[in-house]
Amino acid sequence: MARRWRSLAALAIALASLSLGLAACGGGADDEAGGGTGTSGATYANPIIAGQQPDPTIVREGRDFLLSTTSRAWAPIFPLFHSRDLVNWERIGALLPRAPAWSAAPYWAPELTRFRGEPRAYYTARLRRDRSRACIGVATARRAAGPYRDLGRPLTCPPSGAIDPFVIDDEHGNPYLIYRRYRDGGGIWARALRADGLAVRGREHLLLPVTPADEGVVEGPELLRRDGRFVLLFAAGGCCRPPCDYREAAARADRLLGPYERAPRLVLRDGPALRCNGHGTTVGDGRGRRWLVHHGVLADDPVNVRRSTLLEPLRWDAGGWPVAGEDGRAVQRAAAPLGVAQGPPAPATPDLTTPRLDPAWEWPWDRPARAVQRDGRIELRGEPAGAVLARQVLPAADQRAQVTVQRNDCAAGIAGVEGGQDSGVAHGIELLPGGRGVRVWQGPTGGGAGRTLATAEVAKAADPPELAVLIADSHTIRFAVNGTPLPITATTSDNQRAIRVGLTCRGPRASGAAFGALAITP
The missing domain is CATH 2.115.10.20 (Glycosyl hydrolase domain; family 43)
Known part of the structure; x- marks a missing residue:
């Protein structure tokens, strides 16, 4: 595809x-x-x-x-x-x-x-x-x-x-x-x-x-x-x-x-x-x-x-x-009225070197994401229900999204977000604050801690640690920490598929996370 x-x-x-x-x-x-x-x-x-x-x-x-x-x-x-x-x-x-x-x-x-x-x-x-x-x-x-x-x-x-x-x-x-x-x-x-x-x-x-x-x-x-x-x-x-x-x-x-x-x-x-x-x-x-x-x-x-x-x-x-x-x-293809060439689509990975967030970032309608972009990273403020900053990914058989967590006062991570009519479900991995553990979770993007699918310890701390989700055919989601796959697979529902990648931060409003080196690739 x-x-x-x-x-x-x-x-x-x-x-x-x-x-x-x-x-x-x-x-x-x-x-x-x-x-x-x-x-x-x-x-x-x-x-x-x-x-x-x-x-x-x-x-x-x-x-x-x-x-x-x-x-x-x-x-x-x-x-x-x-x-x-x-x-x-x-x-x-x-x-x-x-x-x-x-x-x-x-x-x-x-x-x-x-x-x-x-x-x-x-x-x-x-x-x-x-x-x-x-x-x-x-x-x-x-x-x-x-x-x-x-x-x-x-x-x-x-x-x-x-x-x-x-x-x-x-x-x-x-x-x-x-x-x-x-x-x-x-x-x-x-x-x-x-x-x-x-x-x-x-x-x-x-x-x-x-x-x-x-x-x-x-x-x-x-x-x-x-x-x-x-x-x-x-x-x-x-x-x-x-x-x-x-x-x-x-x-x-x-x-x-x-x-x-x-x-x-x-x-x-x-x-x-x-x-x-x-x-x-x-x-x-x-x-x-x-x-x-x-x-x-x-x-x-x-x-x-x-x-x-x-x-x-x-x-x-x-x-x-x-x-x-x-x-x-x-039609899949037709004559162009004026013959002006169409360029390639915008890259899936946003440019983090600019002083403003890319306009393609989205968040739940009733829970605005408190996020800024500076110094090559995105800073996302925490929410008890979980702050979400998401963007659509282009259709492809497989997608990989990875990010480094440079600071995490909250439980900070990355997720594949399903695309329902009015609400979605996220499957994510988050780095727990104050420790070396990670949590794989599933829950509604509209809020809530969701349920834990698995936990694991980070065997060797990276500086900063890297989290990744791998989405196959918008349907199955796998997770990795510092390049090492975790032995767990999440499956999206039949009437929804993961069409967004989201940065997440769950914790008190005063908490927050900083993300860098974001890459989204088919």
Whole structure:
């Protein structure tokens, strides 16, 4: 698998100088007027952002493209990526550095847009005082790259729940919020917005009901304007548990509130190497073409662990319906619109010589990691429940992560962290404070000491001692101390796999640890 990913990275080519062609409130404009894909014969390869990066959303500001994805139970909330060519992406931060006071995890389906020219991020979260309630929030910014400031209250929090927001003007220029109703039959609904887009008004309107063919789900709406009609893109089927059967579909209407006619064919279905594709958002390339950014999983992923961000060419058939990929099948490789080369992915190992933490570090949404980086090491403050500073690792058959513990007032270590929907489980090894012993443990990343799987003494003290986890196929985890393997193997659950590596520090708040010589290698 690692060889295939290296091949993808080598063959992938970037897209450059592209534009969204957005309408005033985030709806697509009629900008698919023709144009070519470049003459260099270059190609790009999917995924454009590998890892667990579902529900992508994108906006353009000048020459810059900003893309964000679902973060579920991890913070900073909604990772933010930057590109100038739509294929080479750099993680630069997040939309929300911390959880708004009214909200709780999971955080998913952000929607970057412009409302009357102002950058906005509409998103889904739970209501903190009633975590059974799915709500839509909104944050504003002066620049699409942020910083974003949350409204301080949910935009809407109906009893039936509301998720997957999208904002667009109707045929009269009135703004509407489009969303999936979470319960009570589901379906895609619309509700009018106040003129400033910061409050809902009026009653709900059903745009698209769920049919038996949808297998209980229609979600991830985006609306485009084309030839005087509203074209609704949406996902149907199961996205997130095996066996997944997600796919992208379309419907259209003369008026925003319908009635909607469904397309006779899917917009996007499985391809030879990529499956369960959907929850798309579109972007114009400035040469008259539009592309679909969406998520999907590798065909050889048995448990749908990583929903990566993918890119497909989008065209319109003779009947005026959108078709993505290669005649409706997700592509592994396609012609690059502008023929700009895609570089290799960022290295898994962060640079510890810089004065700031790498933006790819994450932590549990309700337990911010108190960490700094200086003098070539990371200092992590302790928490009784366990501080966790984690980062995703790229798909590979095997991963090795090792780190030296330069100071440990707390129980300090390294762990493989499983990637559940809303919470994960960690399997780690930690150096006990004040002694030469190590502890292998298993427990929730959300807090708690977990249970001890094994203990061992460090036969010969190293200066500083080195701890390592070895993750095979994201499924089995082994442990080593100072290069010596321990005779114990941990196995992840069937519906979760270890897709993050985390530094851990369990102890009083006044305690802490210092880590150096971190290396993450496939």
